[in-house]
Amino acid sequence: MTLALVHARYQLLETIRIPIALIGSAFFPAASMLFFVVPFAGDDPVAATFATASMVTFSIMVSSLFTYGVGVADDRSQPWDGYTRTLAAGAGPRFAGRILAGMTMALVSLVPVVLIGALFTEATVTPAGFLLGLGTVFVGALPFTLMGLAIGYALPLKAALVVCQVIFFPLAFGGGLMSAPGQAPGFIQAIAPYLPTRGAVELMWAAVGDYPVRPLSLVMLAVWTVAAGAVAVWAYRRDEGRRFH
Amino acid sequence: MILAEAIEVTRRYGDVIALDNVSLQVAEGELVGLLGPNGAGKTTLASLITGVRRPDQGRVTLCGGDPRDPRTRKALGVTPQETGLPATLRVGEVVDFVAAHYPDPVPRAELLDQFGIADLAKRQTGGLSGGQKRRLAIALAFVGRPRVVVLDEPTTGLDVQSRRGLWDAIKAYHAGGGTVLLSSHYLEEIEALADRVVVLGHGRVLADDTVTAVRGMVGVRRVSFALAGEPPALPGVVAVERHEDRTHLLTPDSDALVRALVASDVDFRDLEVAPTSLEEAFLAITKEPATAAA
Structure with missing residues (x-):
């Protein structure tokens, strides 16, 4: 456990020393808030709250995919990663440390979204709803964290970058993150429950507002989580760092 | 242990x-x-x-x-x-x-x-x-x-x-x-x-x-000198390279090689004897399978 904290601490130190990386993961969701949510749904308390919850989910997804997918693939390309494998720490502390650091970064990148929601829209949330939403962040981040780890451990850096860029967009639109509950176009309504983004955003909507979660979305969220976890473990086990030295 | x-x-x-x-x-x-x-x-x-x-x-x-x-x-x-x-x-x-x-x-x-x-x-x-x-x-x-x-x-x-x-x-x-x-x-x-x-x-x-x-086994030395024309046949040479007017000979016994070179009376100039890098020594040795099979 202490080792997990040590690994998390040094990962965060490395990230913080290059602050532009932080701005990158916070920018897209914050910009989406300003361009889409504030002008179109900002005046309606219910719509603004749901839309902010969607952007929070979007932000978690993007930062998880990129932090782990690209971050892990990048680390694996560095000789330092090969060295840390010779230290007396197994997969557990290194995985846990990485996830702790990633979660911290994800929470930090949520701050602008939540601030814009609170200051520039009519979005409201009860203190209990806020705490529930905070807890939901961790549940919702799980499948995307595992997907990111699977990508990061399975692919070289350049491929990981492309895969993350290619999948985050359909996951966001297909899951209905860009439309209010029940307002998405028909074909998205049809495919959304089968995407992990939908289960995550429905949980978030239910946490901060009045939304009945659909069982199908939750079951599929669980399926995605287990599947992504299995791929992540497989990719981690077969990974030996760079192939050639 | x-x-x-x-x-x-x-x-x-x-x-x-x-x-x-x-x-x-x-x-x-x-x-x-x-x-x-x-x-x-x-x-x-x-x-x-x-x-x-x-x-x-x-x-x-x-x-x-x-x-x-x-x-x-x-x-x-x-x-x-x-x-x-x-x-x-x-x-x-x-x-x-x-x-x-x-x-x-x-x-x-x-x-x-x-x-x-x-x-x-x-x-x-x-x-x-x-x-x-x-x-x-x-x-x-x-x-x-x-x-x-x-x-x-x-x-x-x-x-x-x-x-x-x-x-x-x-x-x-x-x-x-x-x-x-x-x-x-x-x-x-x-x-x-x-x-x-x-x-x-x-x-x-x-x-x-x-x-x-x-x-x-791998202590091969490089003996090099400038010489117009072909070098004479010398003992203990495991590899010969020629770059422009310089001849480079790799040998495990540079002393014997230099004595033979001087005795051969050819008109060489700028004699140098240097230790080879291990890589050169290995290249020389692996060309000679008998030496490498230790």
């Missing part, structure tokens, strides 16, 4: 065989040199012993355990490649990070002092010179008071003075009972430190013997 052992180990990368049925034993208190040109399999063997990779066939043990088990590696010290230090972290932070993995680490100030980098503790590693990075990288191998250290090309690219400083540190550790497996492609480095040397070439063990014995 055997602290590091590879038993009939084979490792492939796709179609390339990096290690071909290699066996190696390092006993407690030994300082063994692993010598071979680039691509011989030194780094791969080191990565198996340090638990980074798994052998395709065969078995590897470290202090009697499996090197893939993190608990076994508490007794192991390894040097990262110089280019591999996290550039944004400070020297002190890197030492603390590595120290956190061991039950009884050497205090930071003491370690940095021993390697002559005490004044750099607050600097980011990205801003260090090549020599400073090397010192830090080697210091990291000793943070955890290891029973065995594996040093892969520890002083490559260093000036003579820094190299000697690091050699002293490695000698001091060995004198205190420490076990070392040291890979290098400098014969000079192995000679300065090791008692025993294992020569790898094309993924096989070519020799496992005392330094003196191996020196005789």
